[in-house]
Amino acid sequence: MTIATDWIICEHCDTLYRAVPLQPGQASLCRRCGAVLWRQPRLGLQQQLALTITAALMFVFANSFPVITISFEGLANAATLGESVKALAQGQITPMAAVMGVTVILAPLLQILLLFWLLGHACGGRVAPGFKLCMRTLEHLRPWSMLEVCLLGILVAIIKLGSMLSVHPGIGLWALAMLAVLIILISGKSVQQLWALYEART
Amino acid sequence: MSELPFARDHGLVLCHICSKACQADSPTCPRCDSAVHARKPHSISRTWAFLVAALIFYIPANTLPVMYTQMFGSASENTILSGVIEFWKGGSWDIALLIFFASVVVPCLKFFALGLLLVTCQRRSRWAMRERSRLFRFIELIGYWSMLDVLVVALVAALVQFRSLSTVEPRLGILFFGVVVVLTMFAAMSFDPRLIWDAEVTDD
Known part of the structure; x- marks a missing residue:
């Protein structure tokens, strides 16, 4: 199955191609500028749905358990992702808390919910209500989901504090690591294959 | 071609x-x-606007402190660069390099690359079109990693809260730095890479 249109246009140089059928995992490249035109998804819809449900579980764990715990002369302190966002919400720098809240909590959460909604209906052979709106929102969300950066940030914070205090990674960190990988797997362009199904059913 | x-x-x-x-x-x-x-509407002027705004905010982002640390009775304020130097002197040169790349090299590379793309597109240059196309995809890919320092400061500030013994607080510099990252992301999004190839069309 390829995307339903006969034509593929390179988004980086406007070159026009006729779509060719691809095997899963294969990608077509633009001959003019070298950009990827279309990558045939490796995962089927049901597999993507399964990963989305896993991601939803990991999201709950990543946000309800502390990512790091520190202890210092008998005192201990733990921070969850939400508390880190709150740490930025003070005084003049409050807008930064909103940016962090969107990039590490809200955007991934919305991605998971929308994917679950769209894939769940698609696996049942239906078109999800609000299909177009959900697909457009997903597309706009993608650049603002920064979990992998957050993961690296946590590792840097661990090393930064590790020289002065004793630092223990929490359950939240492991869940976040898995969530970051899952989001990369499910939030790519592969969801665009739903457009082809949508066109076939309407 | x-x-x-x-x-x-x-x-x-x-x-x-x-x-x-x-x-x-x-x-x-x-x-x-x-x-x-x-083509994306007003691509060149919008990208210039975001880029110049980001450059202006980049000055306070580097001169103002991003973090206030009060530990074991001694208080200090760190800018992004002094934080990197502290890591380097403390022996963790790898983390120093990582933060230096994310907070200094990546934003500067973005300023330089987007500026170069804008100027060459305005001059309808046919120089290295394929490579410039690749350059744009590269900065789109690495751009958001600059957010690293903002997240590190937030985490450390959330954790180190031992009242009188030691506290860490974020400072104004991190707001400017975050704004720079968001503005450069908007700049990259409003740039239309197809403009690079339009030079080929109009010259033929």
Whole structure:
């Protein structure tokens, strides 16, 4: 199955191609500028749905358990992702808390919910209500989901504090690591294959 | 390479949201209802605006402290660069390099690359088009890693809260730095890489 249109246009140089059928995992490249035109998804819809449900579980764990715990002369302190966002919400720098809240909590959460909604209906052979709106929102969300950066940030914070205090990674960190990988797997362009199904059913 | 046809010459326009090839005369995509444009509107002036704004904010982002640390009775304020130097002197040169790359090299590379792309597109240069295309995809890919320092400061500030013994607080510099990252992301999004290749069309 390829995307339903006969034509593929390179988004980086406007070159026009006729779509060719691809095997899963294969990608077509633009001959003019070298950009990827279309990558045939490796995962089927049901597999993507399964990963989305896993991601939803990991999201709950990543946000309800502390990512790091520190202890210092008998005192201990733990921070969850939400508390880190709150740490930025003070005084003049409050807008930064909103940016962090969107990039590490809200955007991934919305991605998971929308994917679950769209894939769940698609696996049942239906078109999800609000299909177009959900697909457009997903597309706009993608650049603002920064979990992998957050993961690296946590590792840097661990090393930064590790020289002065004793630092223990929490359950939240492991869940976040898995969530970051899952989001990369499910939030790519592969969801665009739903457009082809949508066109076939309407 | 002029044998490869441009979509524009065939009356087709790409929908950026759902990748459908739309008829050039329709204002919205028939499949996903979002607005379609042959080129992103006012791409060059918008990108310049975001880029210049980001450059201006980059000055306070580097001169103002990003973090206030009060530990074991001694208080200090760190800027982004002094934080990097502290890591380096403390022996963790790898983390120092990582933060230096994310907070200094990546934003500067973005300023330089977007500036270069804008100037060459305005001059309709046909120099190294394929490489410039690749450069744009590269900065789109690495751009958001600059957010690293903001997240590190937030985490450390959330953790180190031992009242009188030691506290860490974020400072104004981190706001400016975060704004720089967001503005450079907007700049990269408003740049239309197809402008690089338009030079080839009009010269033929």
